Structures are given as structure tokens and as C-alpha cells.
Amino acid sequence: MTTINIGIDEADRLKIADGLKALLADSYTLYLQTHNFHWNVTGPQFRELHLMFEEQYIELATAVDDIAERIRTLDVAAPATYKEFAKLSSIKEVEGVPASAEMIDLLTKGHEQVVKTSREVLKLAQAGDDESTAALVSDRMRIHEKTSWMLRATRK
Template identity: 80%
Template sequence: MHSIDIGINKENRHDIADGLKRLLADSYTLYLQTHNFHWNVTGPQFRELHLMFEEHYTELAVAVDDIAERIRTLDVAAPGTYKAFAQLSSIDEVEGVPAANEMVERLTKGHEQVVKTCRDVLKVAQEADDESTAALVSDRMRVHEKTAWMLRATIA
């Protein structure tokens, strides 16, 4: 394979990729949590939450692929195991099946955490003049901010 020359030095590419790995792990963990809640939600808001969670995990499935491909574009291997994601993620695993309102609260916190992870990665990307990563991360941040708002609105 040829060496990579995209205007970002190796050290910066690795620093950016490290942040993206955390974002990937947070996003994948949130994807799994959302899918789990989609399957297991019950109660008076069943239909609304079941459909909303499906929209969210479907969007996250595309996002994890975009993030992993950006890591590969930087010539770094993307993590892809539960063990790696568990070590990298800032989102806590869920034990059992919480009540619907707790599901919404946990997902809200998860999306807010992803926003914070995005902010950290964005700083590193901007310092390295990596507009492609900055655009990806900025777009992800916007999606998660809006999703957290919508989740908060369901339990307000």
C-alpha cells in the first residue's frame, strides 16, 4: 500500500483517530442500547417510543459506518469488537430492562455524552486543520443535540 499524504501529519492523524475511536465506541454503545430499548419498551407510550427508537438506531447504524470509515481514511484501524467498544466508550451499559421513562432518560444522557465526545474530537480535528473530520463530527453533534432535545421533550 502507498503511504498516505492528505496534508495531515501522522501524529495528528493518530490523535484524531483516537478521538474518533471514542466517538465510534460511544455511538455503537448507544446504538445497541437504543436497539435493546426498541425491542423491550412497554407501557402507554409503547408505539411512540418503539417507532422513535427505531428511527434513532437506524440513524446510528449509518453513523457508526461513517465514523469507522473516517478512521480508516486517516490510515488507522477502526475498533470493531465489543471488548474494544467497552474499553473506549463513556456510555454505561444497562442491566436488565428499565421502565420506559428510564429508557428515555438513559438515552437522553447517552446522546448528551456523545455530544461531549464530539466536542472533544472537534477541537483536535480543528487544531490539525482536518476539515473532513470536523464536518463529520459537527454533523454528528447536531444530530445528537436534536435527538436529546426530542427525548427530553417526551418526558417533560
């Protein structure tokens, strides 16, 4: 295989990939949390939340693939173990099964954290003139901002 030459300085490419690794870890942790809550939600809003969480974890499954493939496109290995994700993620695992209202609050915070992580990666991508990563991360931010708004709206 030849050396990568996509017009991004190697140091920038590696910084961007490191940022994307954190974004991947946050996204995967949020995916697992959302899937857990989909399986275990109970209460008067069961059907609504069960279906909403399903939509969210399906979207996140696609997102983690897109993020991991972008890391690979930058010629860096993508993290792919629970141990690596736990070390890289800003979102902590949840013990037990919280009540549905707490599930909503935890997922809201999780989506907001992914937005914050995305903002950091966006800065790296812009500084490195990496439009492809910037576009991916901008799309992720928009989706997570909208999802956190929808989750907050269920608590009003």
C-alpha cells in the same frame, strides 16, 4: 499500497483517529442500547417510543459506519469488538430492562455524552486542520443535540 499523504501531520492524524475511536465506541454503545430499548419498551407510550427508538437506531447504524470509515481514511484500524468498545466508551451498558421513562432518560444522557465526545474530537480535528473530520463530527453533534432535545421533550 503507498504511504498516506492527505496533508495532515501524522501525529495529528493519530490523535484525531484516537478521538474518533472513542466517538465510534460511544455511538455503537448508544446504538445497541437504543436497539435494546426498541425491542423491549412497554407501557402507554409503547408505539410512540418503539417507532422513535427505531428511527434513532437506524440513524446510529449509518453513523457508526461513517465514523469507522473516517478512521480508516486516516489510515488507522477501526475498533470493532465489544471488548474494545467497552474499554473506549463513556457510555456504560444497561443491565436488565428499565421502565420506559428510565429508557428515555438513559438515551438522553447517552446522546448528550456523544455530543461531549464529539466536542473533544472537534477540537482535535480543528487543531490538526482536518476539515473532513470536523464536518463529520459537527454533523454528529447537531443530530445528537436534536435527538436529546426530542427525548427530553417526551418527559415534560
